[in-house]
Amino acid sequence: MFESLTDKLQGVFKRLRGKSSLSEQDVNDAMREVRLVLLEADVNFKVVKDFTARVRERAVGEQILEGLNAPQQVVKIVSEELTALLGGEQAPLTFSHQSPTVIMLCGLQGAGKTTHAGKLAAMLRKQGRNPMLVAGDIYRPAAIKQLEVVGEQVKTPVFTMGDQTDPAEIAKAAVDKAQRYGNDVVIVDTAGRLQIDEALMDELRRVKAAVRPHEILLVVDAMTGQEAVNVAKGFNDALEIDGVILTKLDGDARGGAALSVKTVVGKPIKFVGVGEKMDALEIFYPDRMVSRILGMGDVMTLIERA
Amino acid sequence: MFKRGLFKTLFQKVDQLVTGRGRIDEELFEELEEALIGSDLNIHTTIRVMEELRNAVRDERLKDGQDVKERLKTFLTSALVSGEGASPLAVSPQAPTVYLVVGVNGVGKTTTIAKLAYKLKREGNKVIVAAADTFRAAAVDQLALWGERIGVDVVKGREGADPSAVVFDAMQAAVSRKADYLIIDTAGRLHNKVNLMEELKKINRIVMRDRNNRPADETLLVLDATTGQNAVNQAKEFKAAVNITGLVLAKLDGTARGGIVITIKDELGVPIKLVGTGEKPEDLEVFDPSAFVEALFEE
Numbered sequence: 172m173f174e175s176l177t178d179k180l181q182g183v184f185k186r187l188r189g190k191s192s193l194s195e196q197d198v199n200d201a202m203r204e205v206r207l208v209l210l211e212a213d214v215n216f217k218v219v220k221d222f223t224a225r226v227r228e229r230a231v232g233e234q235i236l237e238g239l240n241a242p243q244q245v246v247k248i249v250s251e252e253l254t255a256l257l258g259g260e261q262a263p264l265t266f267s268h269q270s271p272t273v274i275m276l277c278g279l280q281g282a283g284k285t286t287h288a289g290k291l292a293a294m295l296r297k298q299g300r301n302p303m304l305v306a307g308d309i310y311r312p313a314a315i316k317q318l319e320v321v322g323e324q325v326k327t328p329v330f331t332m333g334d335q336t337d338p339a340e341i342a343k344a345a346v347d348k349a350q351r352y353g354n355d356v357v358i359v360d361t362a363g364r365l366q367i368d369e370a371l372m373d374e375l376r377r378v379k380a381a382v383r384p385h386e387i388l389l390v391v392d393a394m395t396g397q398e399a400v401n402v403a404k405g406f407n408d409a410l411e412i413d414g415v416i417l418t419k420l421d422g423d424a425r426g427g428a429a430l431s432v433k434t435v436v437g438k439p440i441k442f443v444g445v446g447e448k449m450d451a452l453e454i455f456y457p458d459r460m461v462s463r464i465l466g467m468g469d470v471m472t473l474i475e476r477a
Numbered sequence: 478m479f480k481r482g483l484f485k486t487l488f489q490k491v492d493q494l495v496t497g498r499g500r501i502d503e504e505l506f507e508e509l510e511e512a513l514i515g516s517d518l519n520i521h522t523t524i525r526v527m528e529e530l531r532n533a534v535r536d537e538r539l540k541d542g543q544d545v546k547e548r549l550k551t552f553l554t555s556a557l558v559s560g561e562g563a564s565p566l567a568v569s570p571q572a573p574t575v576y577l578v579v580g581v582n583g584v585g586k587t588t589t590i591a592k593l594a595y596k597l598k599r600e601g602n603k604v605i606v607a608a609a610d611t612f613r614a615a616a617v618d619q620l621a622l623w624g625e626r627i628g629v630d631v632v633k634g635r636e637g638a639d640p641s642a643v644v645f646d647a648m649q650a651a652v653s654r655k656a657d658y659l660i661i662d663t664a665g666r667l668h669n670k671v672n673l674m675e676e677l678k679k680i681n682r683i684v685m686r687d688r689n690n691r692p693a694d695e696t697l698l699v700l701d702a703t704t705g706q707n708a709v710n711q712a713k714e715f716k717a718a719v720n721i722t723g724l725v726l727a728k729l730d731g732t733a734r735g736g737i738v739i740t741i742k743d744e745l746g747v748p749i750k751l752v753g754t755g756e757k758p759e760d761l762e763v764f765d766p767s768a769f770v771e772a773l774f775e776e
């Protein structure tokens with residue numbers, strides 16, 4: 172059975188019942204457990220190292236709050252720091268004053284870009300906007316058809332020029348058309364690519380230059396392992412992304428990639444994908460993500476239950 | 478063999494760590510551990526390996542970083558190979574040979590099937606693929622386009638149709654068209670979705686019913702090489718549902734990770750059979766542990 176962080180810490184702290192503050196030794200012992208929990212959740216090892224160092228610094232000597240025991244105090248500090256790291260504030264989409272707002276999706280192969288282009292369109296339509304989807308993946312077999320099917324599901328027009336036109340040109344033409352037809356948001360789907368694929372990364376730079384997106388969103392699979400930092404760094408270096416969509420959170424991955432991505436590029440996670448259907452898109456809540464990464468139900472209620 | 482071998486970067490890193498190091502200190506252990514974790518090796522496997530390393534260093538008084546490295550190699554290799562040679566894809570004594578391909582969403586199932594069909598076809602076989610992903614948008618079109626591209630027949634289901642019915646049709650077609658191989662594509666599904674795993678069991682039952690209760694000759698689980706610790710859960714759950722016989726590690730052309738497969742081989746005994754190294758039809762390699770081990774140790 173899965174042992175929660177509090178349980179693990181309970182073991183570590185058995186010997187220091189009734190202490191009023193955390194000693195260096197206590198905190199070091201606790202951080203070993205915290206490190207393990209974070210690594211199990213796929214948080215990048217370098218990120219873990221920095222994080223535990225920072226928490227250690229803060230926790231040593233800290234007074235144990237009334238009503239809490241030492242493990243709970245540590246969990247409290249850890250979850251507060253994690254929440255702060257993941258971004259306390261909600262990060263909404265940026266809309267342009269001048270229509271249309273251009274949103275561009277990018278990411279590794281199979282991360283969920285095309286699906287999330289559709290989900291975003293559905294969400295925007297619900298908000299009374301009039302989006303247009305753009306088929307900018309000219310490589311994957313039936314990528315255009317996939318977007319067309321998705322577009323039909325969410326009742327949103329799909330702009331395509333087939334698979335023989337350069338994606339930058341397609342995006343440009345789509346924005347022109349949106350202007351003429353009064354579509355106020357243009358969502359550009361792009362082909363999956365590795366961040367180390369120079370030619371394809373350059374293509375994204377050209378798409379960006381052609382349409383100057385107001386939002387470049389990196390789509391990241393929540394099951395991603397240690398590589399997440401390189402992915403985030405690669406795409407951010409090339410494109411200067413504005414935010415992240417974390418997908419497939421309906422699975423049982425703990426999603427430590429979220430923390431890695433946020434720490435490395437400093438851009439907010441804006442949405443999470445929680446299913447294959449078009450309504451399975453949610454706003455990102457840092458505290459929920461923290462509970463998930465730590466493998467605990469709701470950290471705060473756990474602490475309060477004390 | 479591998480464009481960017483699994484663990485190549487790991488061992489390059491280890492080499493860097495041990496060269497010119499006079500003594501084996503705590504710092505070296507820590508860095509080795511980080512190198513293992515960095516390759517997505519399962520965290521518990523990592524801890525066990527490190528414990529064995531420390532014991533070896535203490536008990537045998539290893540003094541040299543190179544010795545430590547050798548020890549590490551031995552352990553990882555034995556976990557991965559465990560005595561066997563290559564485990565090629567099983568072939569049915571009586572055609573058609575049936576392969577069922579499963580995995581979570583977006584890992585590379587459909588593309589792997591296209592590549593595998595292409596390979597088998599080039600080896601002179603008649604291959605049929607079944608597009609039994611009737612759920613995802615244009616999944617059938619995707620496989621159909623691949624079929625056209627590589628010249629392989631595709632048995633299609635209509636979007637929304639029962640995937641088992643497509644599999645049933647495909648089994649019939651494979652026999653009547655005298656195919657040597659039938660490869661079945663399935664919809665991506667997360668292993669924690671009970672109803673979708675039930676659907677997969679049903680597909681499996683259809684395959685078995687048609688073959689005197691024999692399951693598919695291979696039930697291949699495709700894993701994305703960039704997946705972290707969750708891959709173990711995926712392997713466990715799919716194995717419990719349809720008894721997977723082999724792994725395909727797709728997208729290994731990204732930076733080399735995929736360390737998690739060592740744990741899967743070690744704990745669940747499921748061998749890696751194929752490796753995907755790109756999006757082109759020829760980007761599929763048969764996984765040969767001994768060649769792999771050589772590549773692993775390539776200086």
Ligand SMILES: Nc1nc2c(ncn2[C@@H]2O[C@H](COP(=O)(O)OP(=O)(O)OP(=O)(O)O)[C@@H](O)[C@H]2O)c(=O)[nH]1
Binds near residue numbers: 283390582
């Ligand atoms: N369970 C689940 N599946 C998802 C989610 N988002 C996407 N998927 C599935 O993941 C698979 C890949 O999604 P796509 O939208 O095709 O991914 P992509 O990034 O466009 O892929 P490429 O264009 O090939 O790079 C599909 O099977 C989707 O249905 C999610 O939040 N949850």
Ligand SMILES: Nc1nc2c(ncn2[C@@H]2O[C@H](COP(=O)(O)OP(=O)(O)OP(=O)(O)O)[C@@H](O)[C@H]2O)c(=O)[nH]1
Binds near residue numbers: 588
């Ligand atoms: N770089 C790279 N990309 C790959 C590889 N295998 C598959 N892909 C890409 O990954 C994406 C998803 O591949 P699919 O074959 O559609 O994956 P799937 O598992 O069938 O996806 P679903 O059916 O949606 O669950 C596509 O863009 C493929 O081109 C590989 O070995 N290397």
Ligand SMILES: [Mg+2]
Binds near residue numbers: 286314361362363
């Ligand atoms: Mg796509």
Ligand SMILES: [Mg+2]
Binds near residue numbers: 587
């Ligand atoms: Mg597929």
